[in-house]
Amino acid sequence: MPEREIAVSVKDLEKSFEGLKVLQDIDLDIYRGETFVIMGGSGSGKSTLLRIMTGAIKPNAGKVYIGEKEISELDDEEREAMKRRFGMSFQSAALLDSLSVEENVSLPLKEHTRLTPSVISIIAKMKLNLVGLQGFEHYMPSALSGGMRKRAGLARAIAMDPEIVFYDEPTAGLDPIMCAVIDRLILDLTRKLNLTSIVVTHNMESVFRIADRVAMLYQGKLLEVGTKEQIKNSKNDIIQQFIKGKIEGPIQLS
Amino acid sequence: MHIFEHIGRAVTQWCCVFIDFSRLCIDTVYWGVMSPIKKKPLHPQIVSYQMVFMGIQSIIIVFFVMFFTGIVLAMQSAPQLIQMGGLIYVASLVSISICRELGPVLTALVIAGRIGAAITAEIGSMKVNEQVEALDTMAVNPVRYLVVPKLIALFFMLPCLTVIGDVSGLLGGYLIGVHNLRINSGLYIQTALKFLTLKDIYTGLSKSFVFAVIITMVGAYQGFKTQGGAVGVGRATTISVVTSFILVIIADALMTSIYYFSGY
Numbered sequence: 001m002p003e004r005e006i007a008v009s010v011k012d013l014e015k016s017f018e019g020l021k022v023l024q025d026i027d028l029d030i031y032r033g034e035t036f037v038i039m040g041g042s043g044s045g046k047s048t049l050l051r052i053m054t055g056a057i058k059p060n061a062g063k064v065y066i067g068e069k070e071i072s073e074l075d076d077e078e079r080e081a082m083k084r085r086f087g088m089s090f091q092s093a094a095l096l097d098s099l100s101v102e103e104n105v106s107l108p109l110k111e112h113t114r115l116t117p118s119v120i121s122i123i124a125k126m127k128l129n130l131v132g133l134q135g136f137e138h139y140m141p142s143a144l145s146g147g148m149r150k151r152a153g154l155a156r157a158i159a160m161d162p163e164i165v166f167y168d169e170p171t172a173g174l175d176p177i178m179c180a181v182i183d184r185l186i187l188d189l190t191r192k193l194n195l196t197s198i199v200v201t202h203n204m205e206s207v208f209r210i211a212d213r214v215a216m217l218y219q220g221k222l223l224e225v226g227t228k229e230q231i232k233n234s235k236n237d238i239i240q241q242f243i244k245g246k247i248e249g250p251i252q253l254s
Numbered sequence: 255m256h257i258f259e260h261i262g263r264a265v266t267q268w269c270c271v272f273i274d275f276s277r278l279c280i281d282t283v284y285w286g287v288m289s290p291i292k293k294k295p296l297h298p299q300i301v302s303y304q305m306v307f308m309g310i311q312s313i314i315i316v317f318f319v320m321f322f323t324g325i326v327l328a329m330q331s332a333p334q335l336i337q338m339g340g341l342i343y344v345a346s347l348v349s350i351s352i353c354r355e356l357g358p359v360l361t362a363l364v365i366a367g368r369i370g371a372a373i374t375a376e377i378g379s380m381k382v383n384e385q386v387e388a389l390d391t392m393a394v395n396p397v398r399y400l401v402v403p404k405l406i407a408l409f410f411m412l413p414c415l416t417v418i419g420d421v422s423g424l425l426g427g428y429l430i431g432v433h434n435l436r437i438n439s440g441l442y443i444q445t446a447l448k449f450l451t452l453k454d455i456y457t458g459l460s461k462s463f464v465f466a467v468i469i470t471m472v473g474a475y476q477g478f479k480t481q482g483g484a485v486g487v488g489r490a491t492t493i494s495v496v497t498s499f500i501l502v503i504i505a506d507a508l509m510t511s512i513y514y515f516s517g518y
């Protein structure tokens with residue numbers, strides 16, 4: 001197989017909060033055009049890892065490369081240009097309370113493009129259609145359900161047609177059908193537009209539906225990275241316990 | 255040993271606060287100036303929304319506070335002035351103290367309570383709900399989006415509110431002077447204006463520009479510093495209002511002494 005182009009690469013990453021190590025020894029290569037799933041227990045540092053990759057927080061040690069460039073070495077202009085190539089769907093949706101759903105989705109377009117308001121409105125409606133939120137354009141975020149908010153956040157994440165999309169638990173809190181719709185959307189975007197999708201999830205169904213490769217994070221360390229078949233047939237007891245959701249096993253809930 | 259450790263820690267903490275605060279101010283000025291140059295929108299619709307919220311909707315409260323201040327000033331100074339046989343000077347006492355001092359300062363304090371708190375609560379809750387981070391991830395600079403429009407709006411609205419406050423205070427004094435102290439209406443107005451120079455008005459107004467900057471920047475700083483959920487937002491809001499109050503009074507004292515010693 002020819003050497004694949006790397007979209008995001010993480011080297012020797014370490015992060016601690018107030019002396020408590022949350023991530024350590026993280027080495028990861030994510031290829032262009034793949035759907036990469038990060039799974040792991042609650043509090044294992046998945047969101048933190050995503051945040052570091054998007055440059056929202058700085059690691060204590062280690063490097064993050066986006067393409068060829070290391071993100072801490074970028075100047076302001078380059079950093080901004082880089083952020084425009086990203087989309088991020090937050091675990092908490094993080095919609096701006098003061099803006100309606102449509103205004104939320106159009107915000108990046110208004111800020112970064114010279115499109116006319118009517119074109120922006122059409123694009124925003126299109127993106128909202130993709131996540132099944134047609135008809136809710138004028139709702140305020142506070143008037144939406146949790147799952148709807150999450151989907152609106154997802155629409156905003158893909159508003160600018162980014163090259164790399166980070167999804168933090170995109171299907172948490174959604175019903176099974178909506179989960180399937182979102183999974184399909186992620187797949188479609190990845191396949192058709194050749195995006196790179198980096199998805200954090202603990203929904204096993206989703207994992208095996210969308211993933212090209214999977215990484216398992218456990219207590220701040222990467223346990224294993226591999227294709228979904230490799231993970232499914234992993235010899236590691238922790239991974240087996242996690243994907244089967246058993247109470248007995250090496251993962252102790254204490 | 256212990257004492258030095260405490261002092262050292264406090265000093266470093268204050269230095270950090272000072273550096274962070276200065277950085278926020280520099281960022282705000284930078285984005286305020288650079289946005290038009292870099293062809294980024296300055297969000298005129300947010301500015302106008304904020305102007306309505308900060309300005310128009312504060313008129314009533316500013317009116318009441320200053321109106322009653324004018325009344326109280328007139329009532330309290332009248333007995334002394336009567337004893338000295340100069341009842342008519344109630345007019346000039348009220349007009350000068352309102353325009354030079356009480357108008358700008360009380361208006362600023364009212365606005366610090368109303369707007370400073372609102373700024374901190376808004377930015378603070380956005381901070382704890384990851385919305386600030388979301389803005390940043392969308393390459394929308396939070397300072398440019400959240401602080402600059404507010405600063406522009408308050409910078410223009412606070413002086414306007416101060417003028418409204420001044421007029422309300424003068425009106426309060428006038429009502430007491432004419433209806434209660436039975437000073438002739440024309441004479442009251444004449445005396446009030448005779449001692450009131452243009453200088454009194456613009457030294458007062460110049461203060462309110464500075465107060466506007468203090469209220470916005472302290473509010474924004476505390477907002478961005480907010481941590482720890484809803485409790486944190488409440489705490490940050492309290493700190494913001496208290497800090498604004500103190501800084502407004504200190505800035506007032508400083509500016510008054512500058513005008514005083516430079517012969518104004």
Ligand SMILES: Nc1ncnc2c1ncn2[C@@H]1O[C@H](COP(=O)(O)OP(=O)(O)OP(=O)(O)O)[C@@H](O)[C@H]1O
Nearest residue numbers: 017018022040041042043044045046047048049091
């Ligand atoms: N800002 C912060 N300050 C202090 N500790 C933090 C902070 N953010 C995260 N942590 C800690 O880092 C650890 C990992 O958090 P993270 O949010 O990355 O978990 P997660 O894997 O996303 O969990 P979940 O699946 O529940 O979302 C947690 O123990 C958390 O307490």
Ligand SMILES: [Mg+2]
Nearest residue numbers: 046047048091
């Ligand atoms: Mg998380």
